Amino acid sequence: MLEIKLIREEKDRVIAGLTKRNLSEEILGYIDRVVVLDDERKNIQRESDELLASSKVYAKQIGGLIQKGNSGDLEAAKKAEALKNEVAGIKERISELDSRSKNVVQEMNDLLYEIPNIPAHVVPKGKLPEDNEVVKLNADTSENAKAGGLPHWELGEKYRLFDFTLGTKLTGSGFPVFMGKGAALERALITFFINEAVKAGYEEVIPPLLVNEDTARGTGQLPDKEGQMYHATKDNFYLIPTAEVPVTNIFRDEILDGSSLPIKKVAYTPCFRREAGSYGSDVKGLNRVHQFDKVEIVQFSHPDKSYDQLQEMLDHVESLLIKLGLPYRILRLCGGDMGFTSALTYDFEVYSIAQKKWLEVSSVSNFETYQSNRMKIRFRSGTEKPTLVHTLNGSALALPRIVAGILEYYQTNEGIKIPEVLQPYTGFDLIEK
Protein backbone atom coordinates (compact mmCIF):
# COMPACT_ATOMS: atom_id res chain seq x y z
CA MET A 1 0.00 0.00 0.00
CA LEU A 2 1.02 3.57 -0.50
CA GLU A 3 2.44 5.42 2.46
CA ILE A 4 -0.11 7.73 3.97
CA LYS A 5 2.66 10.25 4.53
CA LEU A 6 3.34 10.39 0.81
CA ILE A 7 -0.33 10.86 0.02
CA ARG A 8 -0.53 13.70 2.50
CA GLU A 9 2.62 15.46 1.48
CA GLU A 10 2.60 14.98 -2.28
CA LYS A 11 -0.99 14.52 -3.16
CA ASP A 12 -0.68 16.17 -6.56
CA ARG A 13 2.18 13.96 -7.61
CA VAL A 14 0.29 10.89 -6.41
CA ILE A 15 -2.79 11.80 -8.38
CA ALA A 16 -0.81 12.76 -11.46
CA GLY A 17 0.99 9.44 -11.33
CA LEU A 18 -2.12 7.41 -10.78
CA THR A 19 -3.94 8.92 -13.74
CA LYS A 20 -1.55 6.95 -15.94
CA ARG A 21 -3.37 3.88 -14.79
CA ASN A 22 -6.73 5.06 -16.08
CA LEU A 23 -8.32 4.68 -12.72
CA SER A 24 -11.95 5.43 -12.15
CA GLU A 25 -12.91 8.71 -10.58
CA GLU A 26 -14.06 6.69 -7.64
CA ILE A 27 -10.61 5.35 -6.88
CA LEU A 28 -9.03 8.76 -7.29
CA GLY A 29 -11.58 10.03 -4.82
CA TYR A 30 -10.19 7.62 -2.27
CA ILE A 31 -7.14 9.83 -2.03
CA ASP A 32 -9.04 12.70 -0.48
CA ARG A 33 -11.09 10.38 1.65
CA VAL A 34 -7.99 8.73 3.05
CA VAL A 35 -6.58 12.08 4.12
CA VAL A 36 -9.84 12.97 5.84
CA LEU A 37 -9.84 9.66 7.64
CA ASP A 38 -6.23 10.12 8.67
CA ASP A 39 -7.09 13.50 10.16
CA GLU A 40 -9.89 11.89 12.06
CA ARG A 41 -7.56 9.18 13.26
CA LYS A 42 -5.21 11.81 14.62
CA ASN A 43 -7.95 13.69 16.42
CA ILE A 44 -9.21 10.54 18.02
CA GLN A 45 -5.74 9.58 19.14
CA ARG A 46 -5.06 12.97 20.61
CA GLU A 47 -8.19 12.86 22.74
CA SER A 48 -7.76 9.24 23.64
CA ASP A 49 -4.12 9.72 24.68
CA GLU A 50 -5.09 12.57 26.97
CA LEU A 51 -7.82 10.53 28.61
CA LEU A 52 -5.50 7.59 29.06
CA ALA A 53 -2.90 9.82 30.64
CA SER A 54 -5.41 11.21 33.12
CA SER A 55 -6.79 7.79 33.99
CA LYS A 56 -3.25 6.69 34.76
CA VAL A 57 -2.90 9.56 37.20
CA TYR A 58 -6.22 8.67 38.79
CA ALA A 59 -5.21 5.04 39.13
CA LYS A 60 -2.18 6.05 41.14
CA GLN A 61 -4.19 8.32 43.37
CA ILE A 62 -6.79 5.66 43.95
CA GLY A 63 -4.09 3.18 44.82
CA GLY A 64 -2.77 5.49 47.51
CA LEU A 65 -6.22 6.26 48.89
CA ILE A 66 -7.15 2.61 49.09
CA GLN A 67 -4.07 1.91 51.16
CA LYS A 68 -4.97 4.68 53.54
CA GLY A 69 -8.50 3.36 53.64
CA ASN A 70 -7.26 -0.08 54.57
CA SER A 71 -5.40 1.36 57.50
CA GLY A 72 -8.58 2.93 58.80
CA ASP A 73 -8.89 6.27 57.02
CA LEU A 74 -12.55 6.22 56.12
CA GLU A 75 -12.37 9.60 54.43
CA ALA A 76 -9.73 8.29 52.01
CA ALA A 77 -11.76 5.18 51.28
CA LYS A 78 -14.73 7.28 50.38
CA LYS A 79 -12.65 9.48 48.13
CA ALA A 80 -11.26 6.42 46.39
CA GLU A 81 -14.77 5.27 45.56
CA ALA A 82 -15.61 8.69 44.16
CA LEU A 83 -12.55 8.67 41.96
CA LYS A 84 -13.36 5.19 40.76
CA ASN A 85 -16.63 6.48 39.45
CA GLU A 86 -14.86 9.28 37.71
CA VAL A 87 -12.46 6.85 36.04
CA ALA A 88 -15.34 4.67 34.96
CA GLY A 89 -16.69 7.63 33.02
CA ILE A 90 -13.34 8.25 31.41
CA LYS A 91 -13.03 4.60 30.50
CA GLU A 92 -16.37 4.66 28.84
CA ARG A 93 -15.32 7.59 26.72
CA ILE A 94 -12.05 5.87 25.85
CA SER A 95 -13.72 2.71 24.68
CA GLU A 96 -16.05 4.82 22.58
CA LEU A 97 -13.08 6.49 20.94
CA ASP A 98 -11.44 3.12 20.60
CA SER A 99 -14.17 1.61 18.54
CA ARG A 100 -14.43 4.75 16.43
CA SER A 101 -10.70 4.62 15.84
CA LYS A 102 -10.92 0.99 14.80
CA ASN A 103 -13.57 1.80 12.26
CA VAL A 104 -11.65 4.75 10.88
CA VAL A 105 -8.42 2.80 10.56
CA GLN A 106 -10.27 -0.11 9.03
CA GLU A 107 -11.90 2.08 6.42
CA MET A 108 -8.63 3.84 5.74
CA ASN A 109 -6.80 0.57 5.19
CA ASP A 110 -9.58 -0.78 3.03
CA LEU A 111 -9.25 2.26 0.79
CA LEU A 112 -5.46 2.14 0.78
CA TYR A 113 -5.63 -1.47 -0.35
CA GLU A 114 -7.68 -0.28 -3.31
CA ILE A 115 -5.18 2.33 -4.40
CA PRO A 116 -2.52 0.88 -6.69
CA ASN A 117 1.12 1.85 -6.80
CA ILE A 118 2.21 5.04 -8.53
CA PRO A 119 3.76 4.34 -11.92
CA ALA A 120 7.35 5.50 -12.36
CA HIS A 121 8.10 8.43 -14.65
CA VAL A 122 9.08 6.27 -17.61
CA VAL A 123 5.86 4.25 -17.57
CA PRO A 124 3.96 4.95 -20.79
CA LYS A 125 0.35 6.02 -20.70
CA GLY A 126 -2.14 3.56 -22.02
CA LYS A 127 -4.83 1.06 -21.18
CA LEU A 128 -4.18 -2.06 -23.18
CA PRO A 129 -1.37 -4.48 -23.92
CA GLU A 130 -1.06 -2.77 -27.33
CA ASP A 131 0.02 0.37 -25.54
CA ASN A 132 3.05 -1.33 -24.05
CA GLU A 133 6.33 -0.02 -25.31
CA VAL A 134 8.67 -2.42 -27.07
CA VAL A 135 12.07 -1.45 -25.73
CA LYS A 136 13.95 -4.26 -27.42
CA LEU A 137 13.23 -6.67 -30.22
CA ASN A 138 15.58 -9.54 -30.73
CA ALA A 139 13.62 -11.74 -33.09
CA ASP A 140 12.83 -12.07 -36.73
CA THR A 141 9.07 -12.30 -36.95
CA SER A 142 8.70 -11.76 -40.66
CA GLU A 143 6.82 -14.34 -42.68
CA ASN A 144 9.84 -15.68 -44.49
CA ALA A 145 11.81 -16.06 -41.30
CA LYS A 146 12.03 -19.37 -39.58
CA ALA A 147 8.40 -20.10 -38.93
CA GLY A 148 5.79 -22.75 -38.85
CA GLY A 149 6.35 -26.27 -37.63
CA LEU A 150 4.23 -27.98 -35.06
CA PRO A 151 2.90 -26.21 -31.99
CA HIS A 152 4.45 -27.44 -28.78
CA TRP A 153 1.41 -29.43 -27.66
CA GLU A 154 1.67 -31.57 -30.78
CA LEU A 155 5.39 -31.92 -30.29
CA GLY A 156 4.79 -32.95 -26.72
CA GLU A 157 2.52 -35.71 -27.86
CA LYS A 158 4.73 -36.78 -30.74
CA TYR A 159 7.83 -37.14 -28.59
CA ARG A 160 5.99 -38.17 -25.39
CA LEU A 161 7.20 -35.19 -23.35
CA PHE A 162 4.07 -34.29 -21.42
CA ASP A 163 0.51 -35.48 -21.16
CA PHE A 164 -2.46 -33.26 -20.46
CA THR A 165 -5.05 -36.00 -20.58
CA LEU A 166 -3.24 -37.92 -17.88
CA GLY A 167 -3.01 -34.77 -15.80
CA THR A 168 -6.75 -34.37 -16.11
CA LYS A 169 -7.24 -37.88 -14.83
CA LEU A 170 -4.99 -37.32 -11.84
CA THR A 171 -6.16 -33.83 -10.97
CA GLY A 172 -8.00 -31.76 -13.55
CA SER A 173 -7.34 -29.65 -16.59
CA GLY A 174 -4.24 -27.53 -16.56
CA PHE A 175 -2.09 -29.96 -14.58
CA PRO A 176 0.25 -31.45 -17.15
CA VAL A 177 2.30 -34.54 -16.43
CA PHE A 178 5.86 -34.25 -17.70
CA MET A 179 7.61 -37.45 -18.62
CA GLY A 180 10.79 -38.84 -20.11
CA LYS A 181 12.89 -36.26 -21.84
CA GLY A 182 10.18 -33.68 -21.24
CA ALA A 183 10.64 -34.08 -17.50
CA ALA A 184 14.41 -34.09 -17.92
CA LEU A 185 14.28 -30.88 -19.93
CA GLU A 186 12.15 -29.27 -17.25
CA ARG A 187 14.56 -30.29 -14.52
CA ALA A 188 17.54 -29.17 -16.58
CA LEU A 189 16.08 -25.73 -17.09
CA ILE A 190 15.39 -25.31 -13.39
CA THR A 191 18.95 -26.18 -12.46
CA PHE A 192 20.37 -24.03 -15.23
CA PHE A 193 18.37 -21.01 -14.13
CA ILE A 194 19.26 -21.45 -10.48
CA ASN A 195 22.94 -21.87 -11.23
CA GLU A 196 22.96 -18.75 -13.37
CA ALA A 197 21.30 -16.75 -10.62
CA VAL A 198 23.70 -18.03 -7.99
CA LYS A 199 26.57 -17.01 -10.25
CA ALA A 200 24.98 -13.55 -10.39
CA GLY A 201 25.07 -13.26 -6.61
CA TYR A 202 21.65 -14.53 -5.58
CA GLU A 203 21.32 -16.81 -2.60
CA GLU A 204 19.24 -19.88 -3.25
CA VAL A 205 16.28 -20.56 -0.98
CA ILE A 206 13.68 -23.29 -0.96
CA PRO A 207 10.60 -21.80 0.69
CA PRO A 208 7.35 -23.42 1.78
CA LEU A 209 4.79 -23.85 -0.98
CA LEU A 210 1.94 -23.17 1.40
CA VAL A 211 1.74 -19.89 3.26
CA ASN A 212 -0.44 -18.43 5.95
CA GLU A 213 -2.79 -15.50 5.68
CA ASP A 214 -0.32 -12.88 6.92
CA THR A 215 2.19 -13.88 4.30
CA ALA A 216 -0.39 -13.85 1.52
CA ARG A 217 -1.46 -10.41 2.63
CA GLY A 218 2.10 -9.15 2.76
CA THR A 219 2.75 -9.30 -0.96
CA GLY A 220 -0.77 -8.22 -1.83
CA GLN A 221 -2.28 -11.55 -2.87
CA LEU A 222 -4.84 -10.90 -0.18
CA PRO A 223 -7.26 -9.34 -0.38
CA ASP A 224 -6.72 -8.32 -4.02
CA LYS A 225 -6.32 -11.72 -5.64
CA GLU A 226 -8.02 -14.03 -3.25
CA GLY A 227 -9.74 -15.96 -6.02
CA GLN A 228 -6.49 -16.63 -7.84
CA MET A 229 -5.02 -18.77 -5.11
CA TYR A 230 -5.78 -22.31 -4.07
CA HIS A 231 -6.85 -22.29 -0.46
CA ALA A 232 -6.38 -25.15 1.97
CA THR A 233 -9.26 -24.13 4.20
CA LYS A 234 -8.80 -26.70 6.91
CA ASP A 235 -5.49 -25.15 7.92
CA ASN A 236 -6.13 -21.78 6.31
CA PHE A 237 -3.04 -22.02 4.13
CA TYR A 238 -2.69 -20.76 0.59
CA LEU A 239 -0.74 -22.47 -2.19
CA ILE A 240 1.74 -19.97 -3.49
CA PRO A 241 1.04 -18.48 -6.93
CA THR A 242 4.71 -17.47 -7.13
CA ALA A 243 7.86 -17.76 -5.01
CA GLU A 244 7.66 -14.00 -4.63
CA VAL A 245 5.15 -14.55 -1.85
CA PRO A 246 7.18 -16.57 0.64
CA VAL A 247 10.55 -15.12 -0.38
CA THR A 248 9.59 -11.46 -0.06
CA ASN A 249 7.94 -12.20 3.28
CA ILE A 250 11.20 -13.54 4.67
CA PHE A 251 11.91 -10.05 5.96
CA ARG A 252 8.40 -9.04 6.93
CA ASP A 253 8.49 -6.96 10.13
CA GLU A 254 12.27 -6.88 10.10
CA ILE A 255 14.71 -4.02 10.33
CA LEU A 256 17.67 -4.89 8.15
CA ASP A 257 21.19 -3.65 8.50
CA GLY A 258 21.67 -1.05 5.77
CA SER A 259 25.08 -2.45 4.92
CA SER A 260 23.51 -5.80 3.99
CA LEU A 261 21.66 -4.28 1.03
CA PRO A 262 20.99 -5.23 -1.63
CA ILE A 263 19.83 -8.67 -0.50
CA LYS A 264 19.35 -11.02 -3.44
CA LYS A 265 17.46 -14.31 -3.29
CA VAL A 266 16.60 -16.87 -5.91
CA ALA A 267 14.04 -19.62 -5.47
CA TYR A 268 12.71 -22.38 -7.59
CA THR A 269 9.15 -23.36 -6.75
CA PRO A 270 6.14 -24.80 -8.41
CA CYS A 271 3.44 -22.14 -8.70
CA PHE A 272 -0.28 -22.71 -8.36
CA ARG A 273 -2.86 -20.50 -9.97
CA ARG A 274 -6.54 -21.04 -10.28
CA GLU A 275 -6.70 -18.82 -13.36
CA ALA A 276 -10.40 -18.38 -12.90
CA GLY A 277 -11.94 -16.77 -15.95
CA SER A 278 -9.23 -17.69 -18.45
CA TYR A 279 -10.28 -19.42 -21.61
CA GLY A 280 -9.67 -19.82 -25.31
CA SER A 281 -6.39 -20.20 -27.18
CA ASP A 282 -4.59 -18.60 -24.26
CA VAL A 283 -4.91 -21.78 -22.30
CA LYS A 284 -3.92 -24.14 -25.06
CA GLY A 285 -1.05 -26.46 -24.24
CA LEU A 286 1.49 -25.03 -21.87
CA ASN A 287 0.46 -21.44 -22.52
CA ARG A 288 -1.46 -21.22 -19.28
CA VAL A 289 -1.66 -23.97 -16.69
CA HIS A 290 -2.68 -24.26 -13.05
CA GLN A 291 0.62 -25.64 -11.84
CA PHE A 292 3.93 -24.67 -13.31
CA ASP A 293 7.58 -24.34 -12.37
CA LYS A 294 9.30 -21.03 -12.05
CA VAL A 295 12.63 -19.67 -10.88
CA GLU A 296 12.15 -16.33 -9.24
CA ILE A 297 14.69 -13.68 -8.32
CA VAL A 298 13.95 -11.21 -5.54
CA GLN A 299 15.86 -8.19 -4.32
CA PHE A 300 15.64 -5.94 -1.29
CA SER A 301 17.28 -2.69 -2.18
CA HIS A 302 18.22 0.70 -0.84
CA PRO A 303 15.68 3.18 -2.25
CA ASP A 304 18.40 5.16 -4.02
CA LYS A 305 19.68 2.06 -5.78
CA SER A 306 16.55 0.19 -6.72
CA TYR A 307 16.42 1.29 -10.35
CA ASP A 308 20.03 0.25 -10.83
CA GLN A 309 19.11 -3.08 -9.32
CA LEU A 310 16.12 -3.33 -11.64
CA GLN A 311 18.43 -2.83 -14.60
CA GLU A 312 20.73 -5.50 -13.25
CA MET A 313 17.81 -7.91 -13.05
CA LEU A 314 16.73 -7.08 -16.59
CA ASP A 315 20.25 -7.78 -17.82
CA HIS A 316 20.25 -11.06 -15.99
CA VAL A 317 16.95 -12.22 -17.45
CA GLU A 318 17.99 -11.15 -20.92
CA SER A 319 21.24 -13.07 -20.62
CA LEU A 320 19.25 -16.24 -19.99
CA LEU A 321 17.24 -15.81 -23.16
CA ILE A 322 20.36 -15.04 -25.14
CA LYS A 323 22.07 -18.16 -23.81
CA LEU A 324 19.06 -20.24 -24.76
CA GLY A 325 19.08 -18.63 -28.19
CA LEU A 326 15.38 -17.89 -28.25
CA PRO A 327 13.77 -14.99 -30.12
CA TYR A 328 12.48 -12.47 -27.61
CA ARG A 329 11.41 -8.95 -27.01
CA ILE A 330 11.26 -6.71 -23.98
CA LEU A 331 8.25 -4.58 -23.18
CA ARG A 332 7.84 -1.71 -20.83
CA LEU A 333 4.32 -2.09 -19.58
CA CYS A 334 1.94 0.81 -19.85
CA GLY A 335 0.05 2.17 -16.86
CA GLY A 336 -3.08 0.23 -17.67
CA ASP A 337 -1.39 -3.14 -18.11
CA MET A 338 0.91 -2.98 -15.14
CA GLY A 339 0.34 -4.99 -12.01
CA PHE A 340 -1.47 -3.34 -9.15
CA THR A 341 1.50 -3.22 -6.81
CA SER A 342 4.22 -2.34 -9.29
CA ALA A 343 5.83 1.01 -10.04
CA LEU A 344 7.59 -0.18 -13.18
CA THR A 345 7.38 -3.51 -14.95
CA TYR A 346 9.21 -5.01 -17.90
CA ASP A 347 7.88 -8.12 -19.54
CA PHE A 348 10.01 -10.54 -21.50
CA GLU A 349 8.24 -12.42 -24.24
CA VAL A 350 9.45 -15.31 -26.32
CA TYR A 351 8.17 -15.68 -29.84
CA SER A 352 6.28 -18.85 -30.49
CA ILE A 353 6.99 -19.54 -34.12
CA ALA A 354 4.32 -22.16 -34.51
CA GLN A 355 1.59 -20.22 -32.79
CA LYS A 356 2.80 -16.94 -34.25
CA LYS A 357 2.37 -15.20 -30.97
CA TRP A 358 4.37 -13.83 -28.11
CA LEU A 359 4.48 -15.72 -24.85
CA GLU A 360 5.30 -13.94 -21.62
CA VAL A 361 8.14 -15.72 -19.87
CA SER A 362 9.19 -13.12 -17.35
CA SER A 363 7.93 -10.06 -15.63
CA VAL A 364 10.44 -7.94 -13.76
CA SER A 365 9.18 -5.22 -11.45
CA ASN A 366 10.22 -2.60 -8.98
CA PHE A 367 7.61 -2.20 -6.27
CA GLU A 368 9.45 0.60 -4.53
CA THR A 369 7.90 0.81 -1.05
CA TYR A 370 4.47 -0.47 -1.97
CA GLN A 371 5.13 -3.98 -0.67
CA SER A 372 7.62 -3.04 2.02
CA ASN A 373 5.17 -0.58 3.52
CA ARG A 374 2.58 -3.28 3.83
CA MET A 375 5.13 -5.73 5.17
CA LYS A 376 7.14 -3.26 7.23
CA ILE A 377 10.45 -4.29 5.73
CA ARG A 378 12.88 -1.59 6.75
CA PHE A 379 16.59 -0.99 7.03
CA ARG A 380 18.73 1.19 9.17
CA SER A 381 22.09 2.74 8.41
CA GLY A 382 24.05 3.65 11.48
CA THR A 383 21.87 5.49 13.95
CA GLU A 384 19.34 6.71 11.43
CA LYS A 385 15.62 6.06 11.66
CA PRO A 386 14.37 2.88 10.05
CA THR A 387 13.47 3.40 6.39
CA LEU A 388 11.42 1.23 4.06
CA VAL A 389 13.41 -0.80 1.56
CA HIS A 390 12.46 -1.16 -2.07
CA THR A 391 11.46 -4.64 -3.16
CA LEU A 392 11.92 -6.01 -6.65
CA ASN A 393 11.30 -9.33 -8.26
CA GLY A 394 11.28 -11.08 -11.57
CA SER A 395 10.90 -14.46 -13.16
CA ALA A 396 14.16 -15.93 -14.26
CA LEU A 397 12.39 -17.68 -15.78
CA ALA A 398 8.90 -19.17 -15.99
CA LEU A 399 9.31 -22.71 -17.28
CA PRO A 400 6.36 -23.91 -19.31
CA ARG A 401 6.43 -21.20 -21.91
CA ILE A 402 10.18 -21.48 -22.18
CA VAL A 403 9.72 -25.19 -22.83
CA ALA A 404 7.09 -24.36 -25.41
CA GLY A 405 9.44 -21.88 -27.05
CA ILE A 406 12.35 -24.28 -27.11
CA LEU A 407 10.33 -27.16 -28.53
CA GLU A 408 8.89 -25.06 -31.30
CA TYR A 409 12.01 -23.11 -32.12
CA TYR A 410 14.44 -26.02 -32.08
CA GLN A 411 12.32 -28.60 -33.89
CA THR A 412 13.91 -30.21 -36.93
CA ASN A 413 13.13 -33.22 -39.08
CA GLU A 414 15.50 -35.27 -36.94
CA GLY A 415 13.93 -34.20 -33.70
CA ILE A 416 14.22 -31.37 -31.21
CA LYS A 417 17.66 -30.02 -30.61
CA ILE A 418 18.67 -29.03 -27.12
CA PRO A 419 20.34 -25.61 -26.77
CA GLU A 420 24.01 -26.07 -26.08
CA VAL A 421 23.97 -24.45 -22.63
CA LEU A 422 21.41 -26.98 -21.48
CA GLN A 423 23.16 -30.08 -22.72
CA PRO A 424 25.34 -30.46 -19.61
CA TYR A 425 22.12 -30.43 -17.61
CA THR A 426 20.05 -32.74 -19.79
CA GLY A 427 22.75 -35.19 -20.70
CA PHE A 428 21.38 -35.42 -24.24
CA ASP A 429 21.41 -33.06 -27.20
CA LEU A 430 18.41 -34.26 -29.16
CA ILE A 431 14.88 -35.35 -28.47
CA GLU A 432 13.94 -38.03 -30.98
CA LYS A 433 11.01 -40.31 -31.47
Add this chain to the structure above:
RNA sequence: GGUGAGGUGGGUGAGUGGCUGAAACCACCGGUUUGCUAAACCGGCGUACGUGGAAACAUGUACCGCGGGUUCGAAUCCCGCCCUCACCGCCA
Protein backbone atom coordinates in the same frame (compact mmCIF):
# COMPACT_ATOMS: atom_id res chain seq x y z
C1' G B 1 -3.22 -36.56 17.68
C1' G B 2 -2.29 -36.97 23.51
C1' U B 3 0.21 -35.10 27.97
C1' G B 4 3.47 -31.64 30.34
C1' A B 5 6.55 -27.10 30.30
C1' G B 6 7.13 -22.52 28.18
C1' G B 7 6.88 -17.86 24.84
C1' U B 8 9.82 -10.83 28.19
C1' G B 9 14.09 -5.72 24.42
C1' G B 10 19.62 -7.71 19.13
C1' G B 11 21.11 -12.14 22.67
C1' U B 12 21.10 -14.50 27.74
C1' G B 13 17.69 -13.68 31.48
C1' A B 14 15.04 -11.31 36.21
C1' G B 15 10.32 -9.98 37.16
C1' U B 16 3.11 -13.33 40.08
C1' G B 17 -1.24 -6.93 40.58
C1' G B 18 0.70 -0.35 41.42
C1' C B 19 7.29 2.36 42.75
C1' U B 20 8.50 -1.96 35.57
C1' G B 21 9.18 0.37 29.01
C1' A B 22 10.73 -3.29 31.95
C1' A B 23 16.77 -5.35 36.63
C1' A B 24 21.40 -7.54 35.48
C1' C B 25 24.79 -9.35 32.02
C1' C B 26 26.43 -9.78 26.83
C1' A B 27 26.54 -7.44 22.16
C1' C B 28 26.49 -2.55 19.97
C1' C B 29 27.48 3.03 19.73
C1' G B 30 29.87 7.62 21.89
C1' G B 31 33.48 9.37 25.41
C1' U B 32 37.59 9.28 29.27
C1' U B 33 42.13 6.91 30.19
C1' U B 34 46.17 4.76 27.12
C1' G B 35 52.56 4.56 22.37
C1' C B 36 48.65 1.13 19.60
C1' U B 37 45.25 -2.70 20.85
C1' A B 38 43.03 -4.70 25.06
C1' A B 39 41.25 -3.79 29.90
C1' A B 40 38.88 -0.35 33.19
C1' C B 41 35.52 3.62 33.91
C1' C B 42 31.42 7.08 32.33
C1' G B 43 27.27 7.76 29.16
C1' G B 44 23.95 6.03 25.43
C1' C B 45 21.43 1.94 23.46
C1' G B 46 13.58 -0.73 20.91
C1' U B 47 9.36 0.29 17.68
C1' A B 48 4.89 2.76 16.21
C1' C B 49 1.65 6.69 16.40
C1' G B 50 0.24 11.62 18.46
C1' U B 51 1.71 16.78 20.01
C1' G B 52 5.44 20.83 19.67
C1' G B 53 9.83 21.93 16.49
C1' A B 54 13.00 23.76 10.21
C1' A B 55 15.85 20.17 12.67
C1' A B 56 18.41 18.22 16.76
C1' C B 57 15.23 16.99 20.24
C1' A B 58 11.39 17.21 23.92
C1' U B 59 6.88 15.18 25.42
C1' G B 60 2.19 11.94 25.55
C1' U B 61 0.17 7.13 24.45
C1' A B 62 0.58 2.05 23.05
C1' C B 63 3.42 -2.41 22.70
C1' C B 64 6.53 -8.22 27.44
C1' G B 65 3.71 -14.42 21.16
C1' C B 66 -1.56 -12.80 19.06
C1' G B 67 -6.72 -11.53 20.36
C1' G B 68 -10.34 -10.82 24.11
C1' G B 69 -11.67 -10.31 29.49
C1' U B 70 -11.29 -9.12 35.04
C1' U B 71 -9.50 -4.63 37.88
C1' C B 72 -9.25 2.13 39.91
C1' G B 73 -4.51 -0.23 38.10
C1' A B 74 -2.07 -6.20 34.22
C1' A B 75 4.31 -8.47 31.58
C1' U B 76 2.04 -10.44 36.19
C1' C B 77 -4.89 -13.02 37.08
C1' C B 78 -8.83 -15.44 33.55
C1' C B 79 -10.46 -17.28 28.43
C1' G B 80 -9.41 -18.43 23.17
C1' C B 81 -5.74 -18.93 19.38
C1' C B 82 -0.71 -19.40 17.43
C1' C B 83 4.13 -21.05 18.16
C1' U B 84 8.44 -23.55 20.67
C1' C B 85 10.46 -27.52 23.65
C1' A B 86 10.06 -32.53 26.07
C1' C B 87 7.80 -37.32 26.31
C1' C B 88 4.12 -40.68 24.05
C1' G B 89 1.47 -42.14 19.51
C1' C B 90 1.86 -42.13 14.13
C1' C B 91 5.08 -41.79 10.04
C1' A B 92 8.36 -40.03 4.98
